[in-house]
Amino acid sequence: MCSELYEVMMNLVNGFPGGDMMRDRDGGLAMAPGRVGDVRRRNLALVLGCIGPDTRATRADIATATGLTKASVSSLVSELLETGLVEELGVTRAGERGRPGVGLALSSRPVALGAELNVDYLAVGVVDLHGNLHFHDVAEAPNRGRPPGEVLGELSALAARCASAAANAGMTLLGGGLAVPGLVDPASGVVLAAPNLEWRDAELAPALGELAPQAPFGVVLSNEADSAALAELWYGHGSAFGAYLYISGEVGVGGGLVMGSKLFAGPGGHAGEVGHVVVEPGGRRCSCGGRGCLETVAGQEAILAAAGITDGGSTTAARMAALQAALEAGDAQAITAVERAGHYLGIAVVSAARVVDLSAVVLGGHFAALSAWIGPALLSSLDGFAPGVIREEAVAFSELGTTAALRGAAGAALRRVLAAPYALLP
Structure with a gap:
C-alpha cells in the first residue's frame, strides 16, 4: 500500500463489502450492488493514496509503488485529473535517468466545510486537501435551550457566507461535517443527548444539507470531541x-x-x-x-x-x-x-x-x-x-485553538471524498 491514507480510505469503502458508492436522494453517498468496475474503483483509490499534497509523485513512481502497469496508472491518473482532486506540478527527475516525469499532487481547490455548534458560539471554516483552513468565522450565540432549527438556521447563514467566499476563490465545496457537544448518531443525523445544550433526540438531518446544499458528499454529524481528536491526529500532536x-x-x-x-x-x-x-x-x-x-x-x-x-x-x-x-x-x-x-x-x-x-x-x-x-x-x-x-x-x-473540532469535521469529509473519487466522475 502506498500510504496510511489508502488504508483509511479502504476502511471506509470496505465497510460496505462488494458495493459501489452512489449519490442518494438526499445528496449523500449510498452503496449500490457490486459491479465489474469495483476493481478499477479500488485501483483509483489506490493510486490516489500514493499522491500527497506536496509529494510530486510521478506516474512511474506510482506504478512502482502499486505494482500496476504504467498504462493502467496513466489511465487512472487521467480520471483523477478529471475529478479535480489531483493536479500536475511540472516535470521532475527524482534522480532518474531518461525522460523526466510529470509530478502529481493533491489539488488545493477541492475543499470541505467544517462547522461547530457549541453552547455559546457557532463556527465555520473551509479546509482544503493540504489541511489549510480558509474563511474561518466565529459568532457568539447563546445556544443553550434554543430550538435546534433556530440554531441551525443561524449556522446555515454563517456557512453560506463561508461557502460563497470559497467559490469566489475558485474552490469547489465537496462535502462537510458538523461537530456538536453531545452524543450523536451520525447515520440518522440525530443528537441523542447534549445536556449543556439541553437537547435530547434532536433531529438535525433535514437541516444538515442546508449547510452545504450543493456539496455532492453531503454533511455528516459528529461529536465535537471526537472531531477534535481526529484533527489532532491529522494536523496536530496526535x-x-x-x-x-x-x-x-x-x-x-x-x-x-x-x-x-x-x-x-x-x-x-x-x-x-x-x-x-x-x-x-x-x-x-x-x-x-x-x-x-x-x-x-x-x-x-x-x-x-x-x-x-x-x-x-x-x-x-x-x-x-x-x-x-x-x-x-x-x-x-x-x-x-x-x-x-x-x-x-x-x-x-x-x-x-x-x-x-x-x-x-x-x-x-x-x-x-x-x-x-x-x-x-x-x-x-x-x-x-x-x-x-x-x-x-x-x-x-x-x-489548533478553537478550530480543532471544525477542522476534524471537515477533514473527515475530505477523507470520504478520497475514499470514493469515482463518485466525482461523470
Missing part, C-alpha cells in the same frame, strides 16, 4: 503519539479516544466521554444527572465559579479573558481554581489510561489556553496517582 486521549475543555468537558491512529468510538459510538468520569464522589450534581463528574470541577463554568468570576451579563469568552487576566496578575483564588481543575483532570486521565492502556494525552479548548497554570497541577496529579504511566513528554496541549 501523529507523534498514535494512541492518546484527547480532552476538550469547553462549557462541558468532552473526550475522544484514538487507538492505533484511528478513532475508537466503542460499540455504541460513545467511547471517550471522560468529562463524565466520576472524580469527586459526593460532589456537585452534573448536567448529565450524575454527581462528581470531571465536568463539575474542570468545565469552564466550574472553574470560573471557583475563581469568583461571576456572570454579570458577560459572555463566556469575556469571562475566560478575565480569568486569564486574574491568573497573570497572580490572583490566589483564580490560581487555586485552575490548579484544582488540573488535579482532578489528572485523576480522570489516570483512570482512563489504566482501563485502555494509554500513555499519552492531548488537551484542547480552555485547557490549552490555561496550560501555563493547569499544566503543572496536571503533571503533579499524574505523577502522584500513576507514576510513569503518562510521562511529561506524552502530555501535549493543542495548538
Whole structure:
C-alpha cells in the first residue's frame, strides 16, 4: 500500500463489502450492488493514496509503488485529473535517468466545510486537501435551550457566507461535517443527548444539507470531541503519539479516544466521554444527572465559579479573558481554581489510561489556553496517582485553538471524498 491514507480510505469503502458508492436522494453517498468496475474503483483509490499534497509523485513512481502497469496508472491518473482532486506540478527527475516525469499532487481547490455548534458560539471554516483552513468565522450565540432549527438556521447563514467566499476563490465545496457537544448518531443525523445544550433526540438531518446544499458528499454529524481528536491526529500532536486521549475543555468537558491512529468510538459510538468520569464522589450534581463528574470541577463554568468570576451579563469568552487576566496578575483564588481543575483532570486521565492502556494525552479548548497554570497541577496529579504511566513528554496541549473540532469535521469529509473519487466522475 502506498500510504496510511489508502488504508483509511479502504476502511471506509470496505465497510460496505462488494458495493459501489452512489449519490442518494438526499445528496449523500449510498452503496449500490457490486459491479465489474469495483476493481478499477479500488485501483483509483489506490493510486490516489500514493499522491500527497506536496509529494510530486510521478506516474512511474506510482506504478512502482502499486505494482500496476504504467498504462493502467496513466489511465487512472487521467480520471483523477478529471475529478479535480489531483493536479500536475511540472516535470521532475527524482534522480532518474531518461525522460523526466510529470509530478502529481493533491489539488488545493477541492475543499470541505467544517462547522461547530457549541453552547455559546457557532463556527465555520473551509479546509482544503493540504489541511489549510480558509474563511474561518466565529459568532457568539447563546445556544443553550434554543430550538435546534433556530440554531441551525443561524449556522446555515454563517456557512453560506463561508461557502460563497470559497467559490469566489475558485474552490469547489465537496462535502462537510458538523461537530456538536453531545452524543450523536451520525447515520440518522440525530443528537441523542447534549445536556449543556439541553437537547435530547434532536433531529438535525433535514437541516444538515442546508449547510452545504450543493456539496455532492453531503454533511455528516459528529461529536465535537471526537472531531477534535481526529484533527489532532491529522494536523496536530496526535501523529507523534498514535494512541492518546484527547480532552476538550469547553462549557462541558468532552473526550475522544484514538487507538492505533484511528478513532475508537466503542460499540455504541460513545467511547471517550471522560468529562463524565466520576472524580469527586459526593460532589456537585452534573448536567448529565450524575454527581462528581470531571465536568463539575474542570468545565469552564466550574472553574470560573471557583475563581469568583461571576456572570454579570458577560459572555463566556469575556469571562475566560478575565480569568486569564486574574491568573497573570497572580490572583490566589483564580490560581487555586485552575490548579484544582488540573488535579482532578489528572485523576480522570489516570483512570482512563489504566482501563485502555494509554500513555499519552492531548488537551484542547480552555485547557490549552490555561496550560501555563493547569499544566503543572496536571503533571503533579499524574505523577502522584500513576507514576510513569503518562510521562511529561506524552502530555501535549493543542495548538489548533478553537478550530480543532471544525477542522476534524471537515477533514473527515475530505477523507470520504478520497475514499470514493469515482463518485466525482461523470
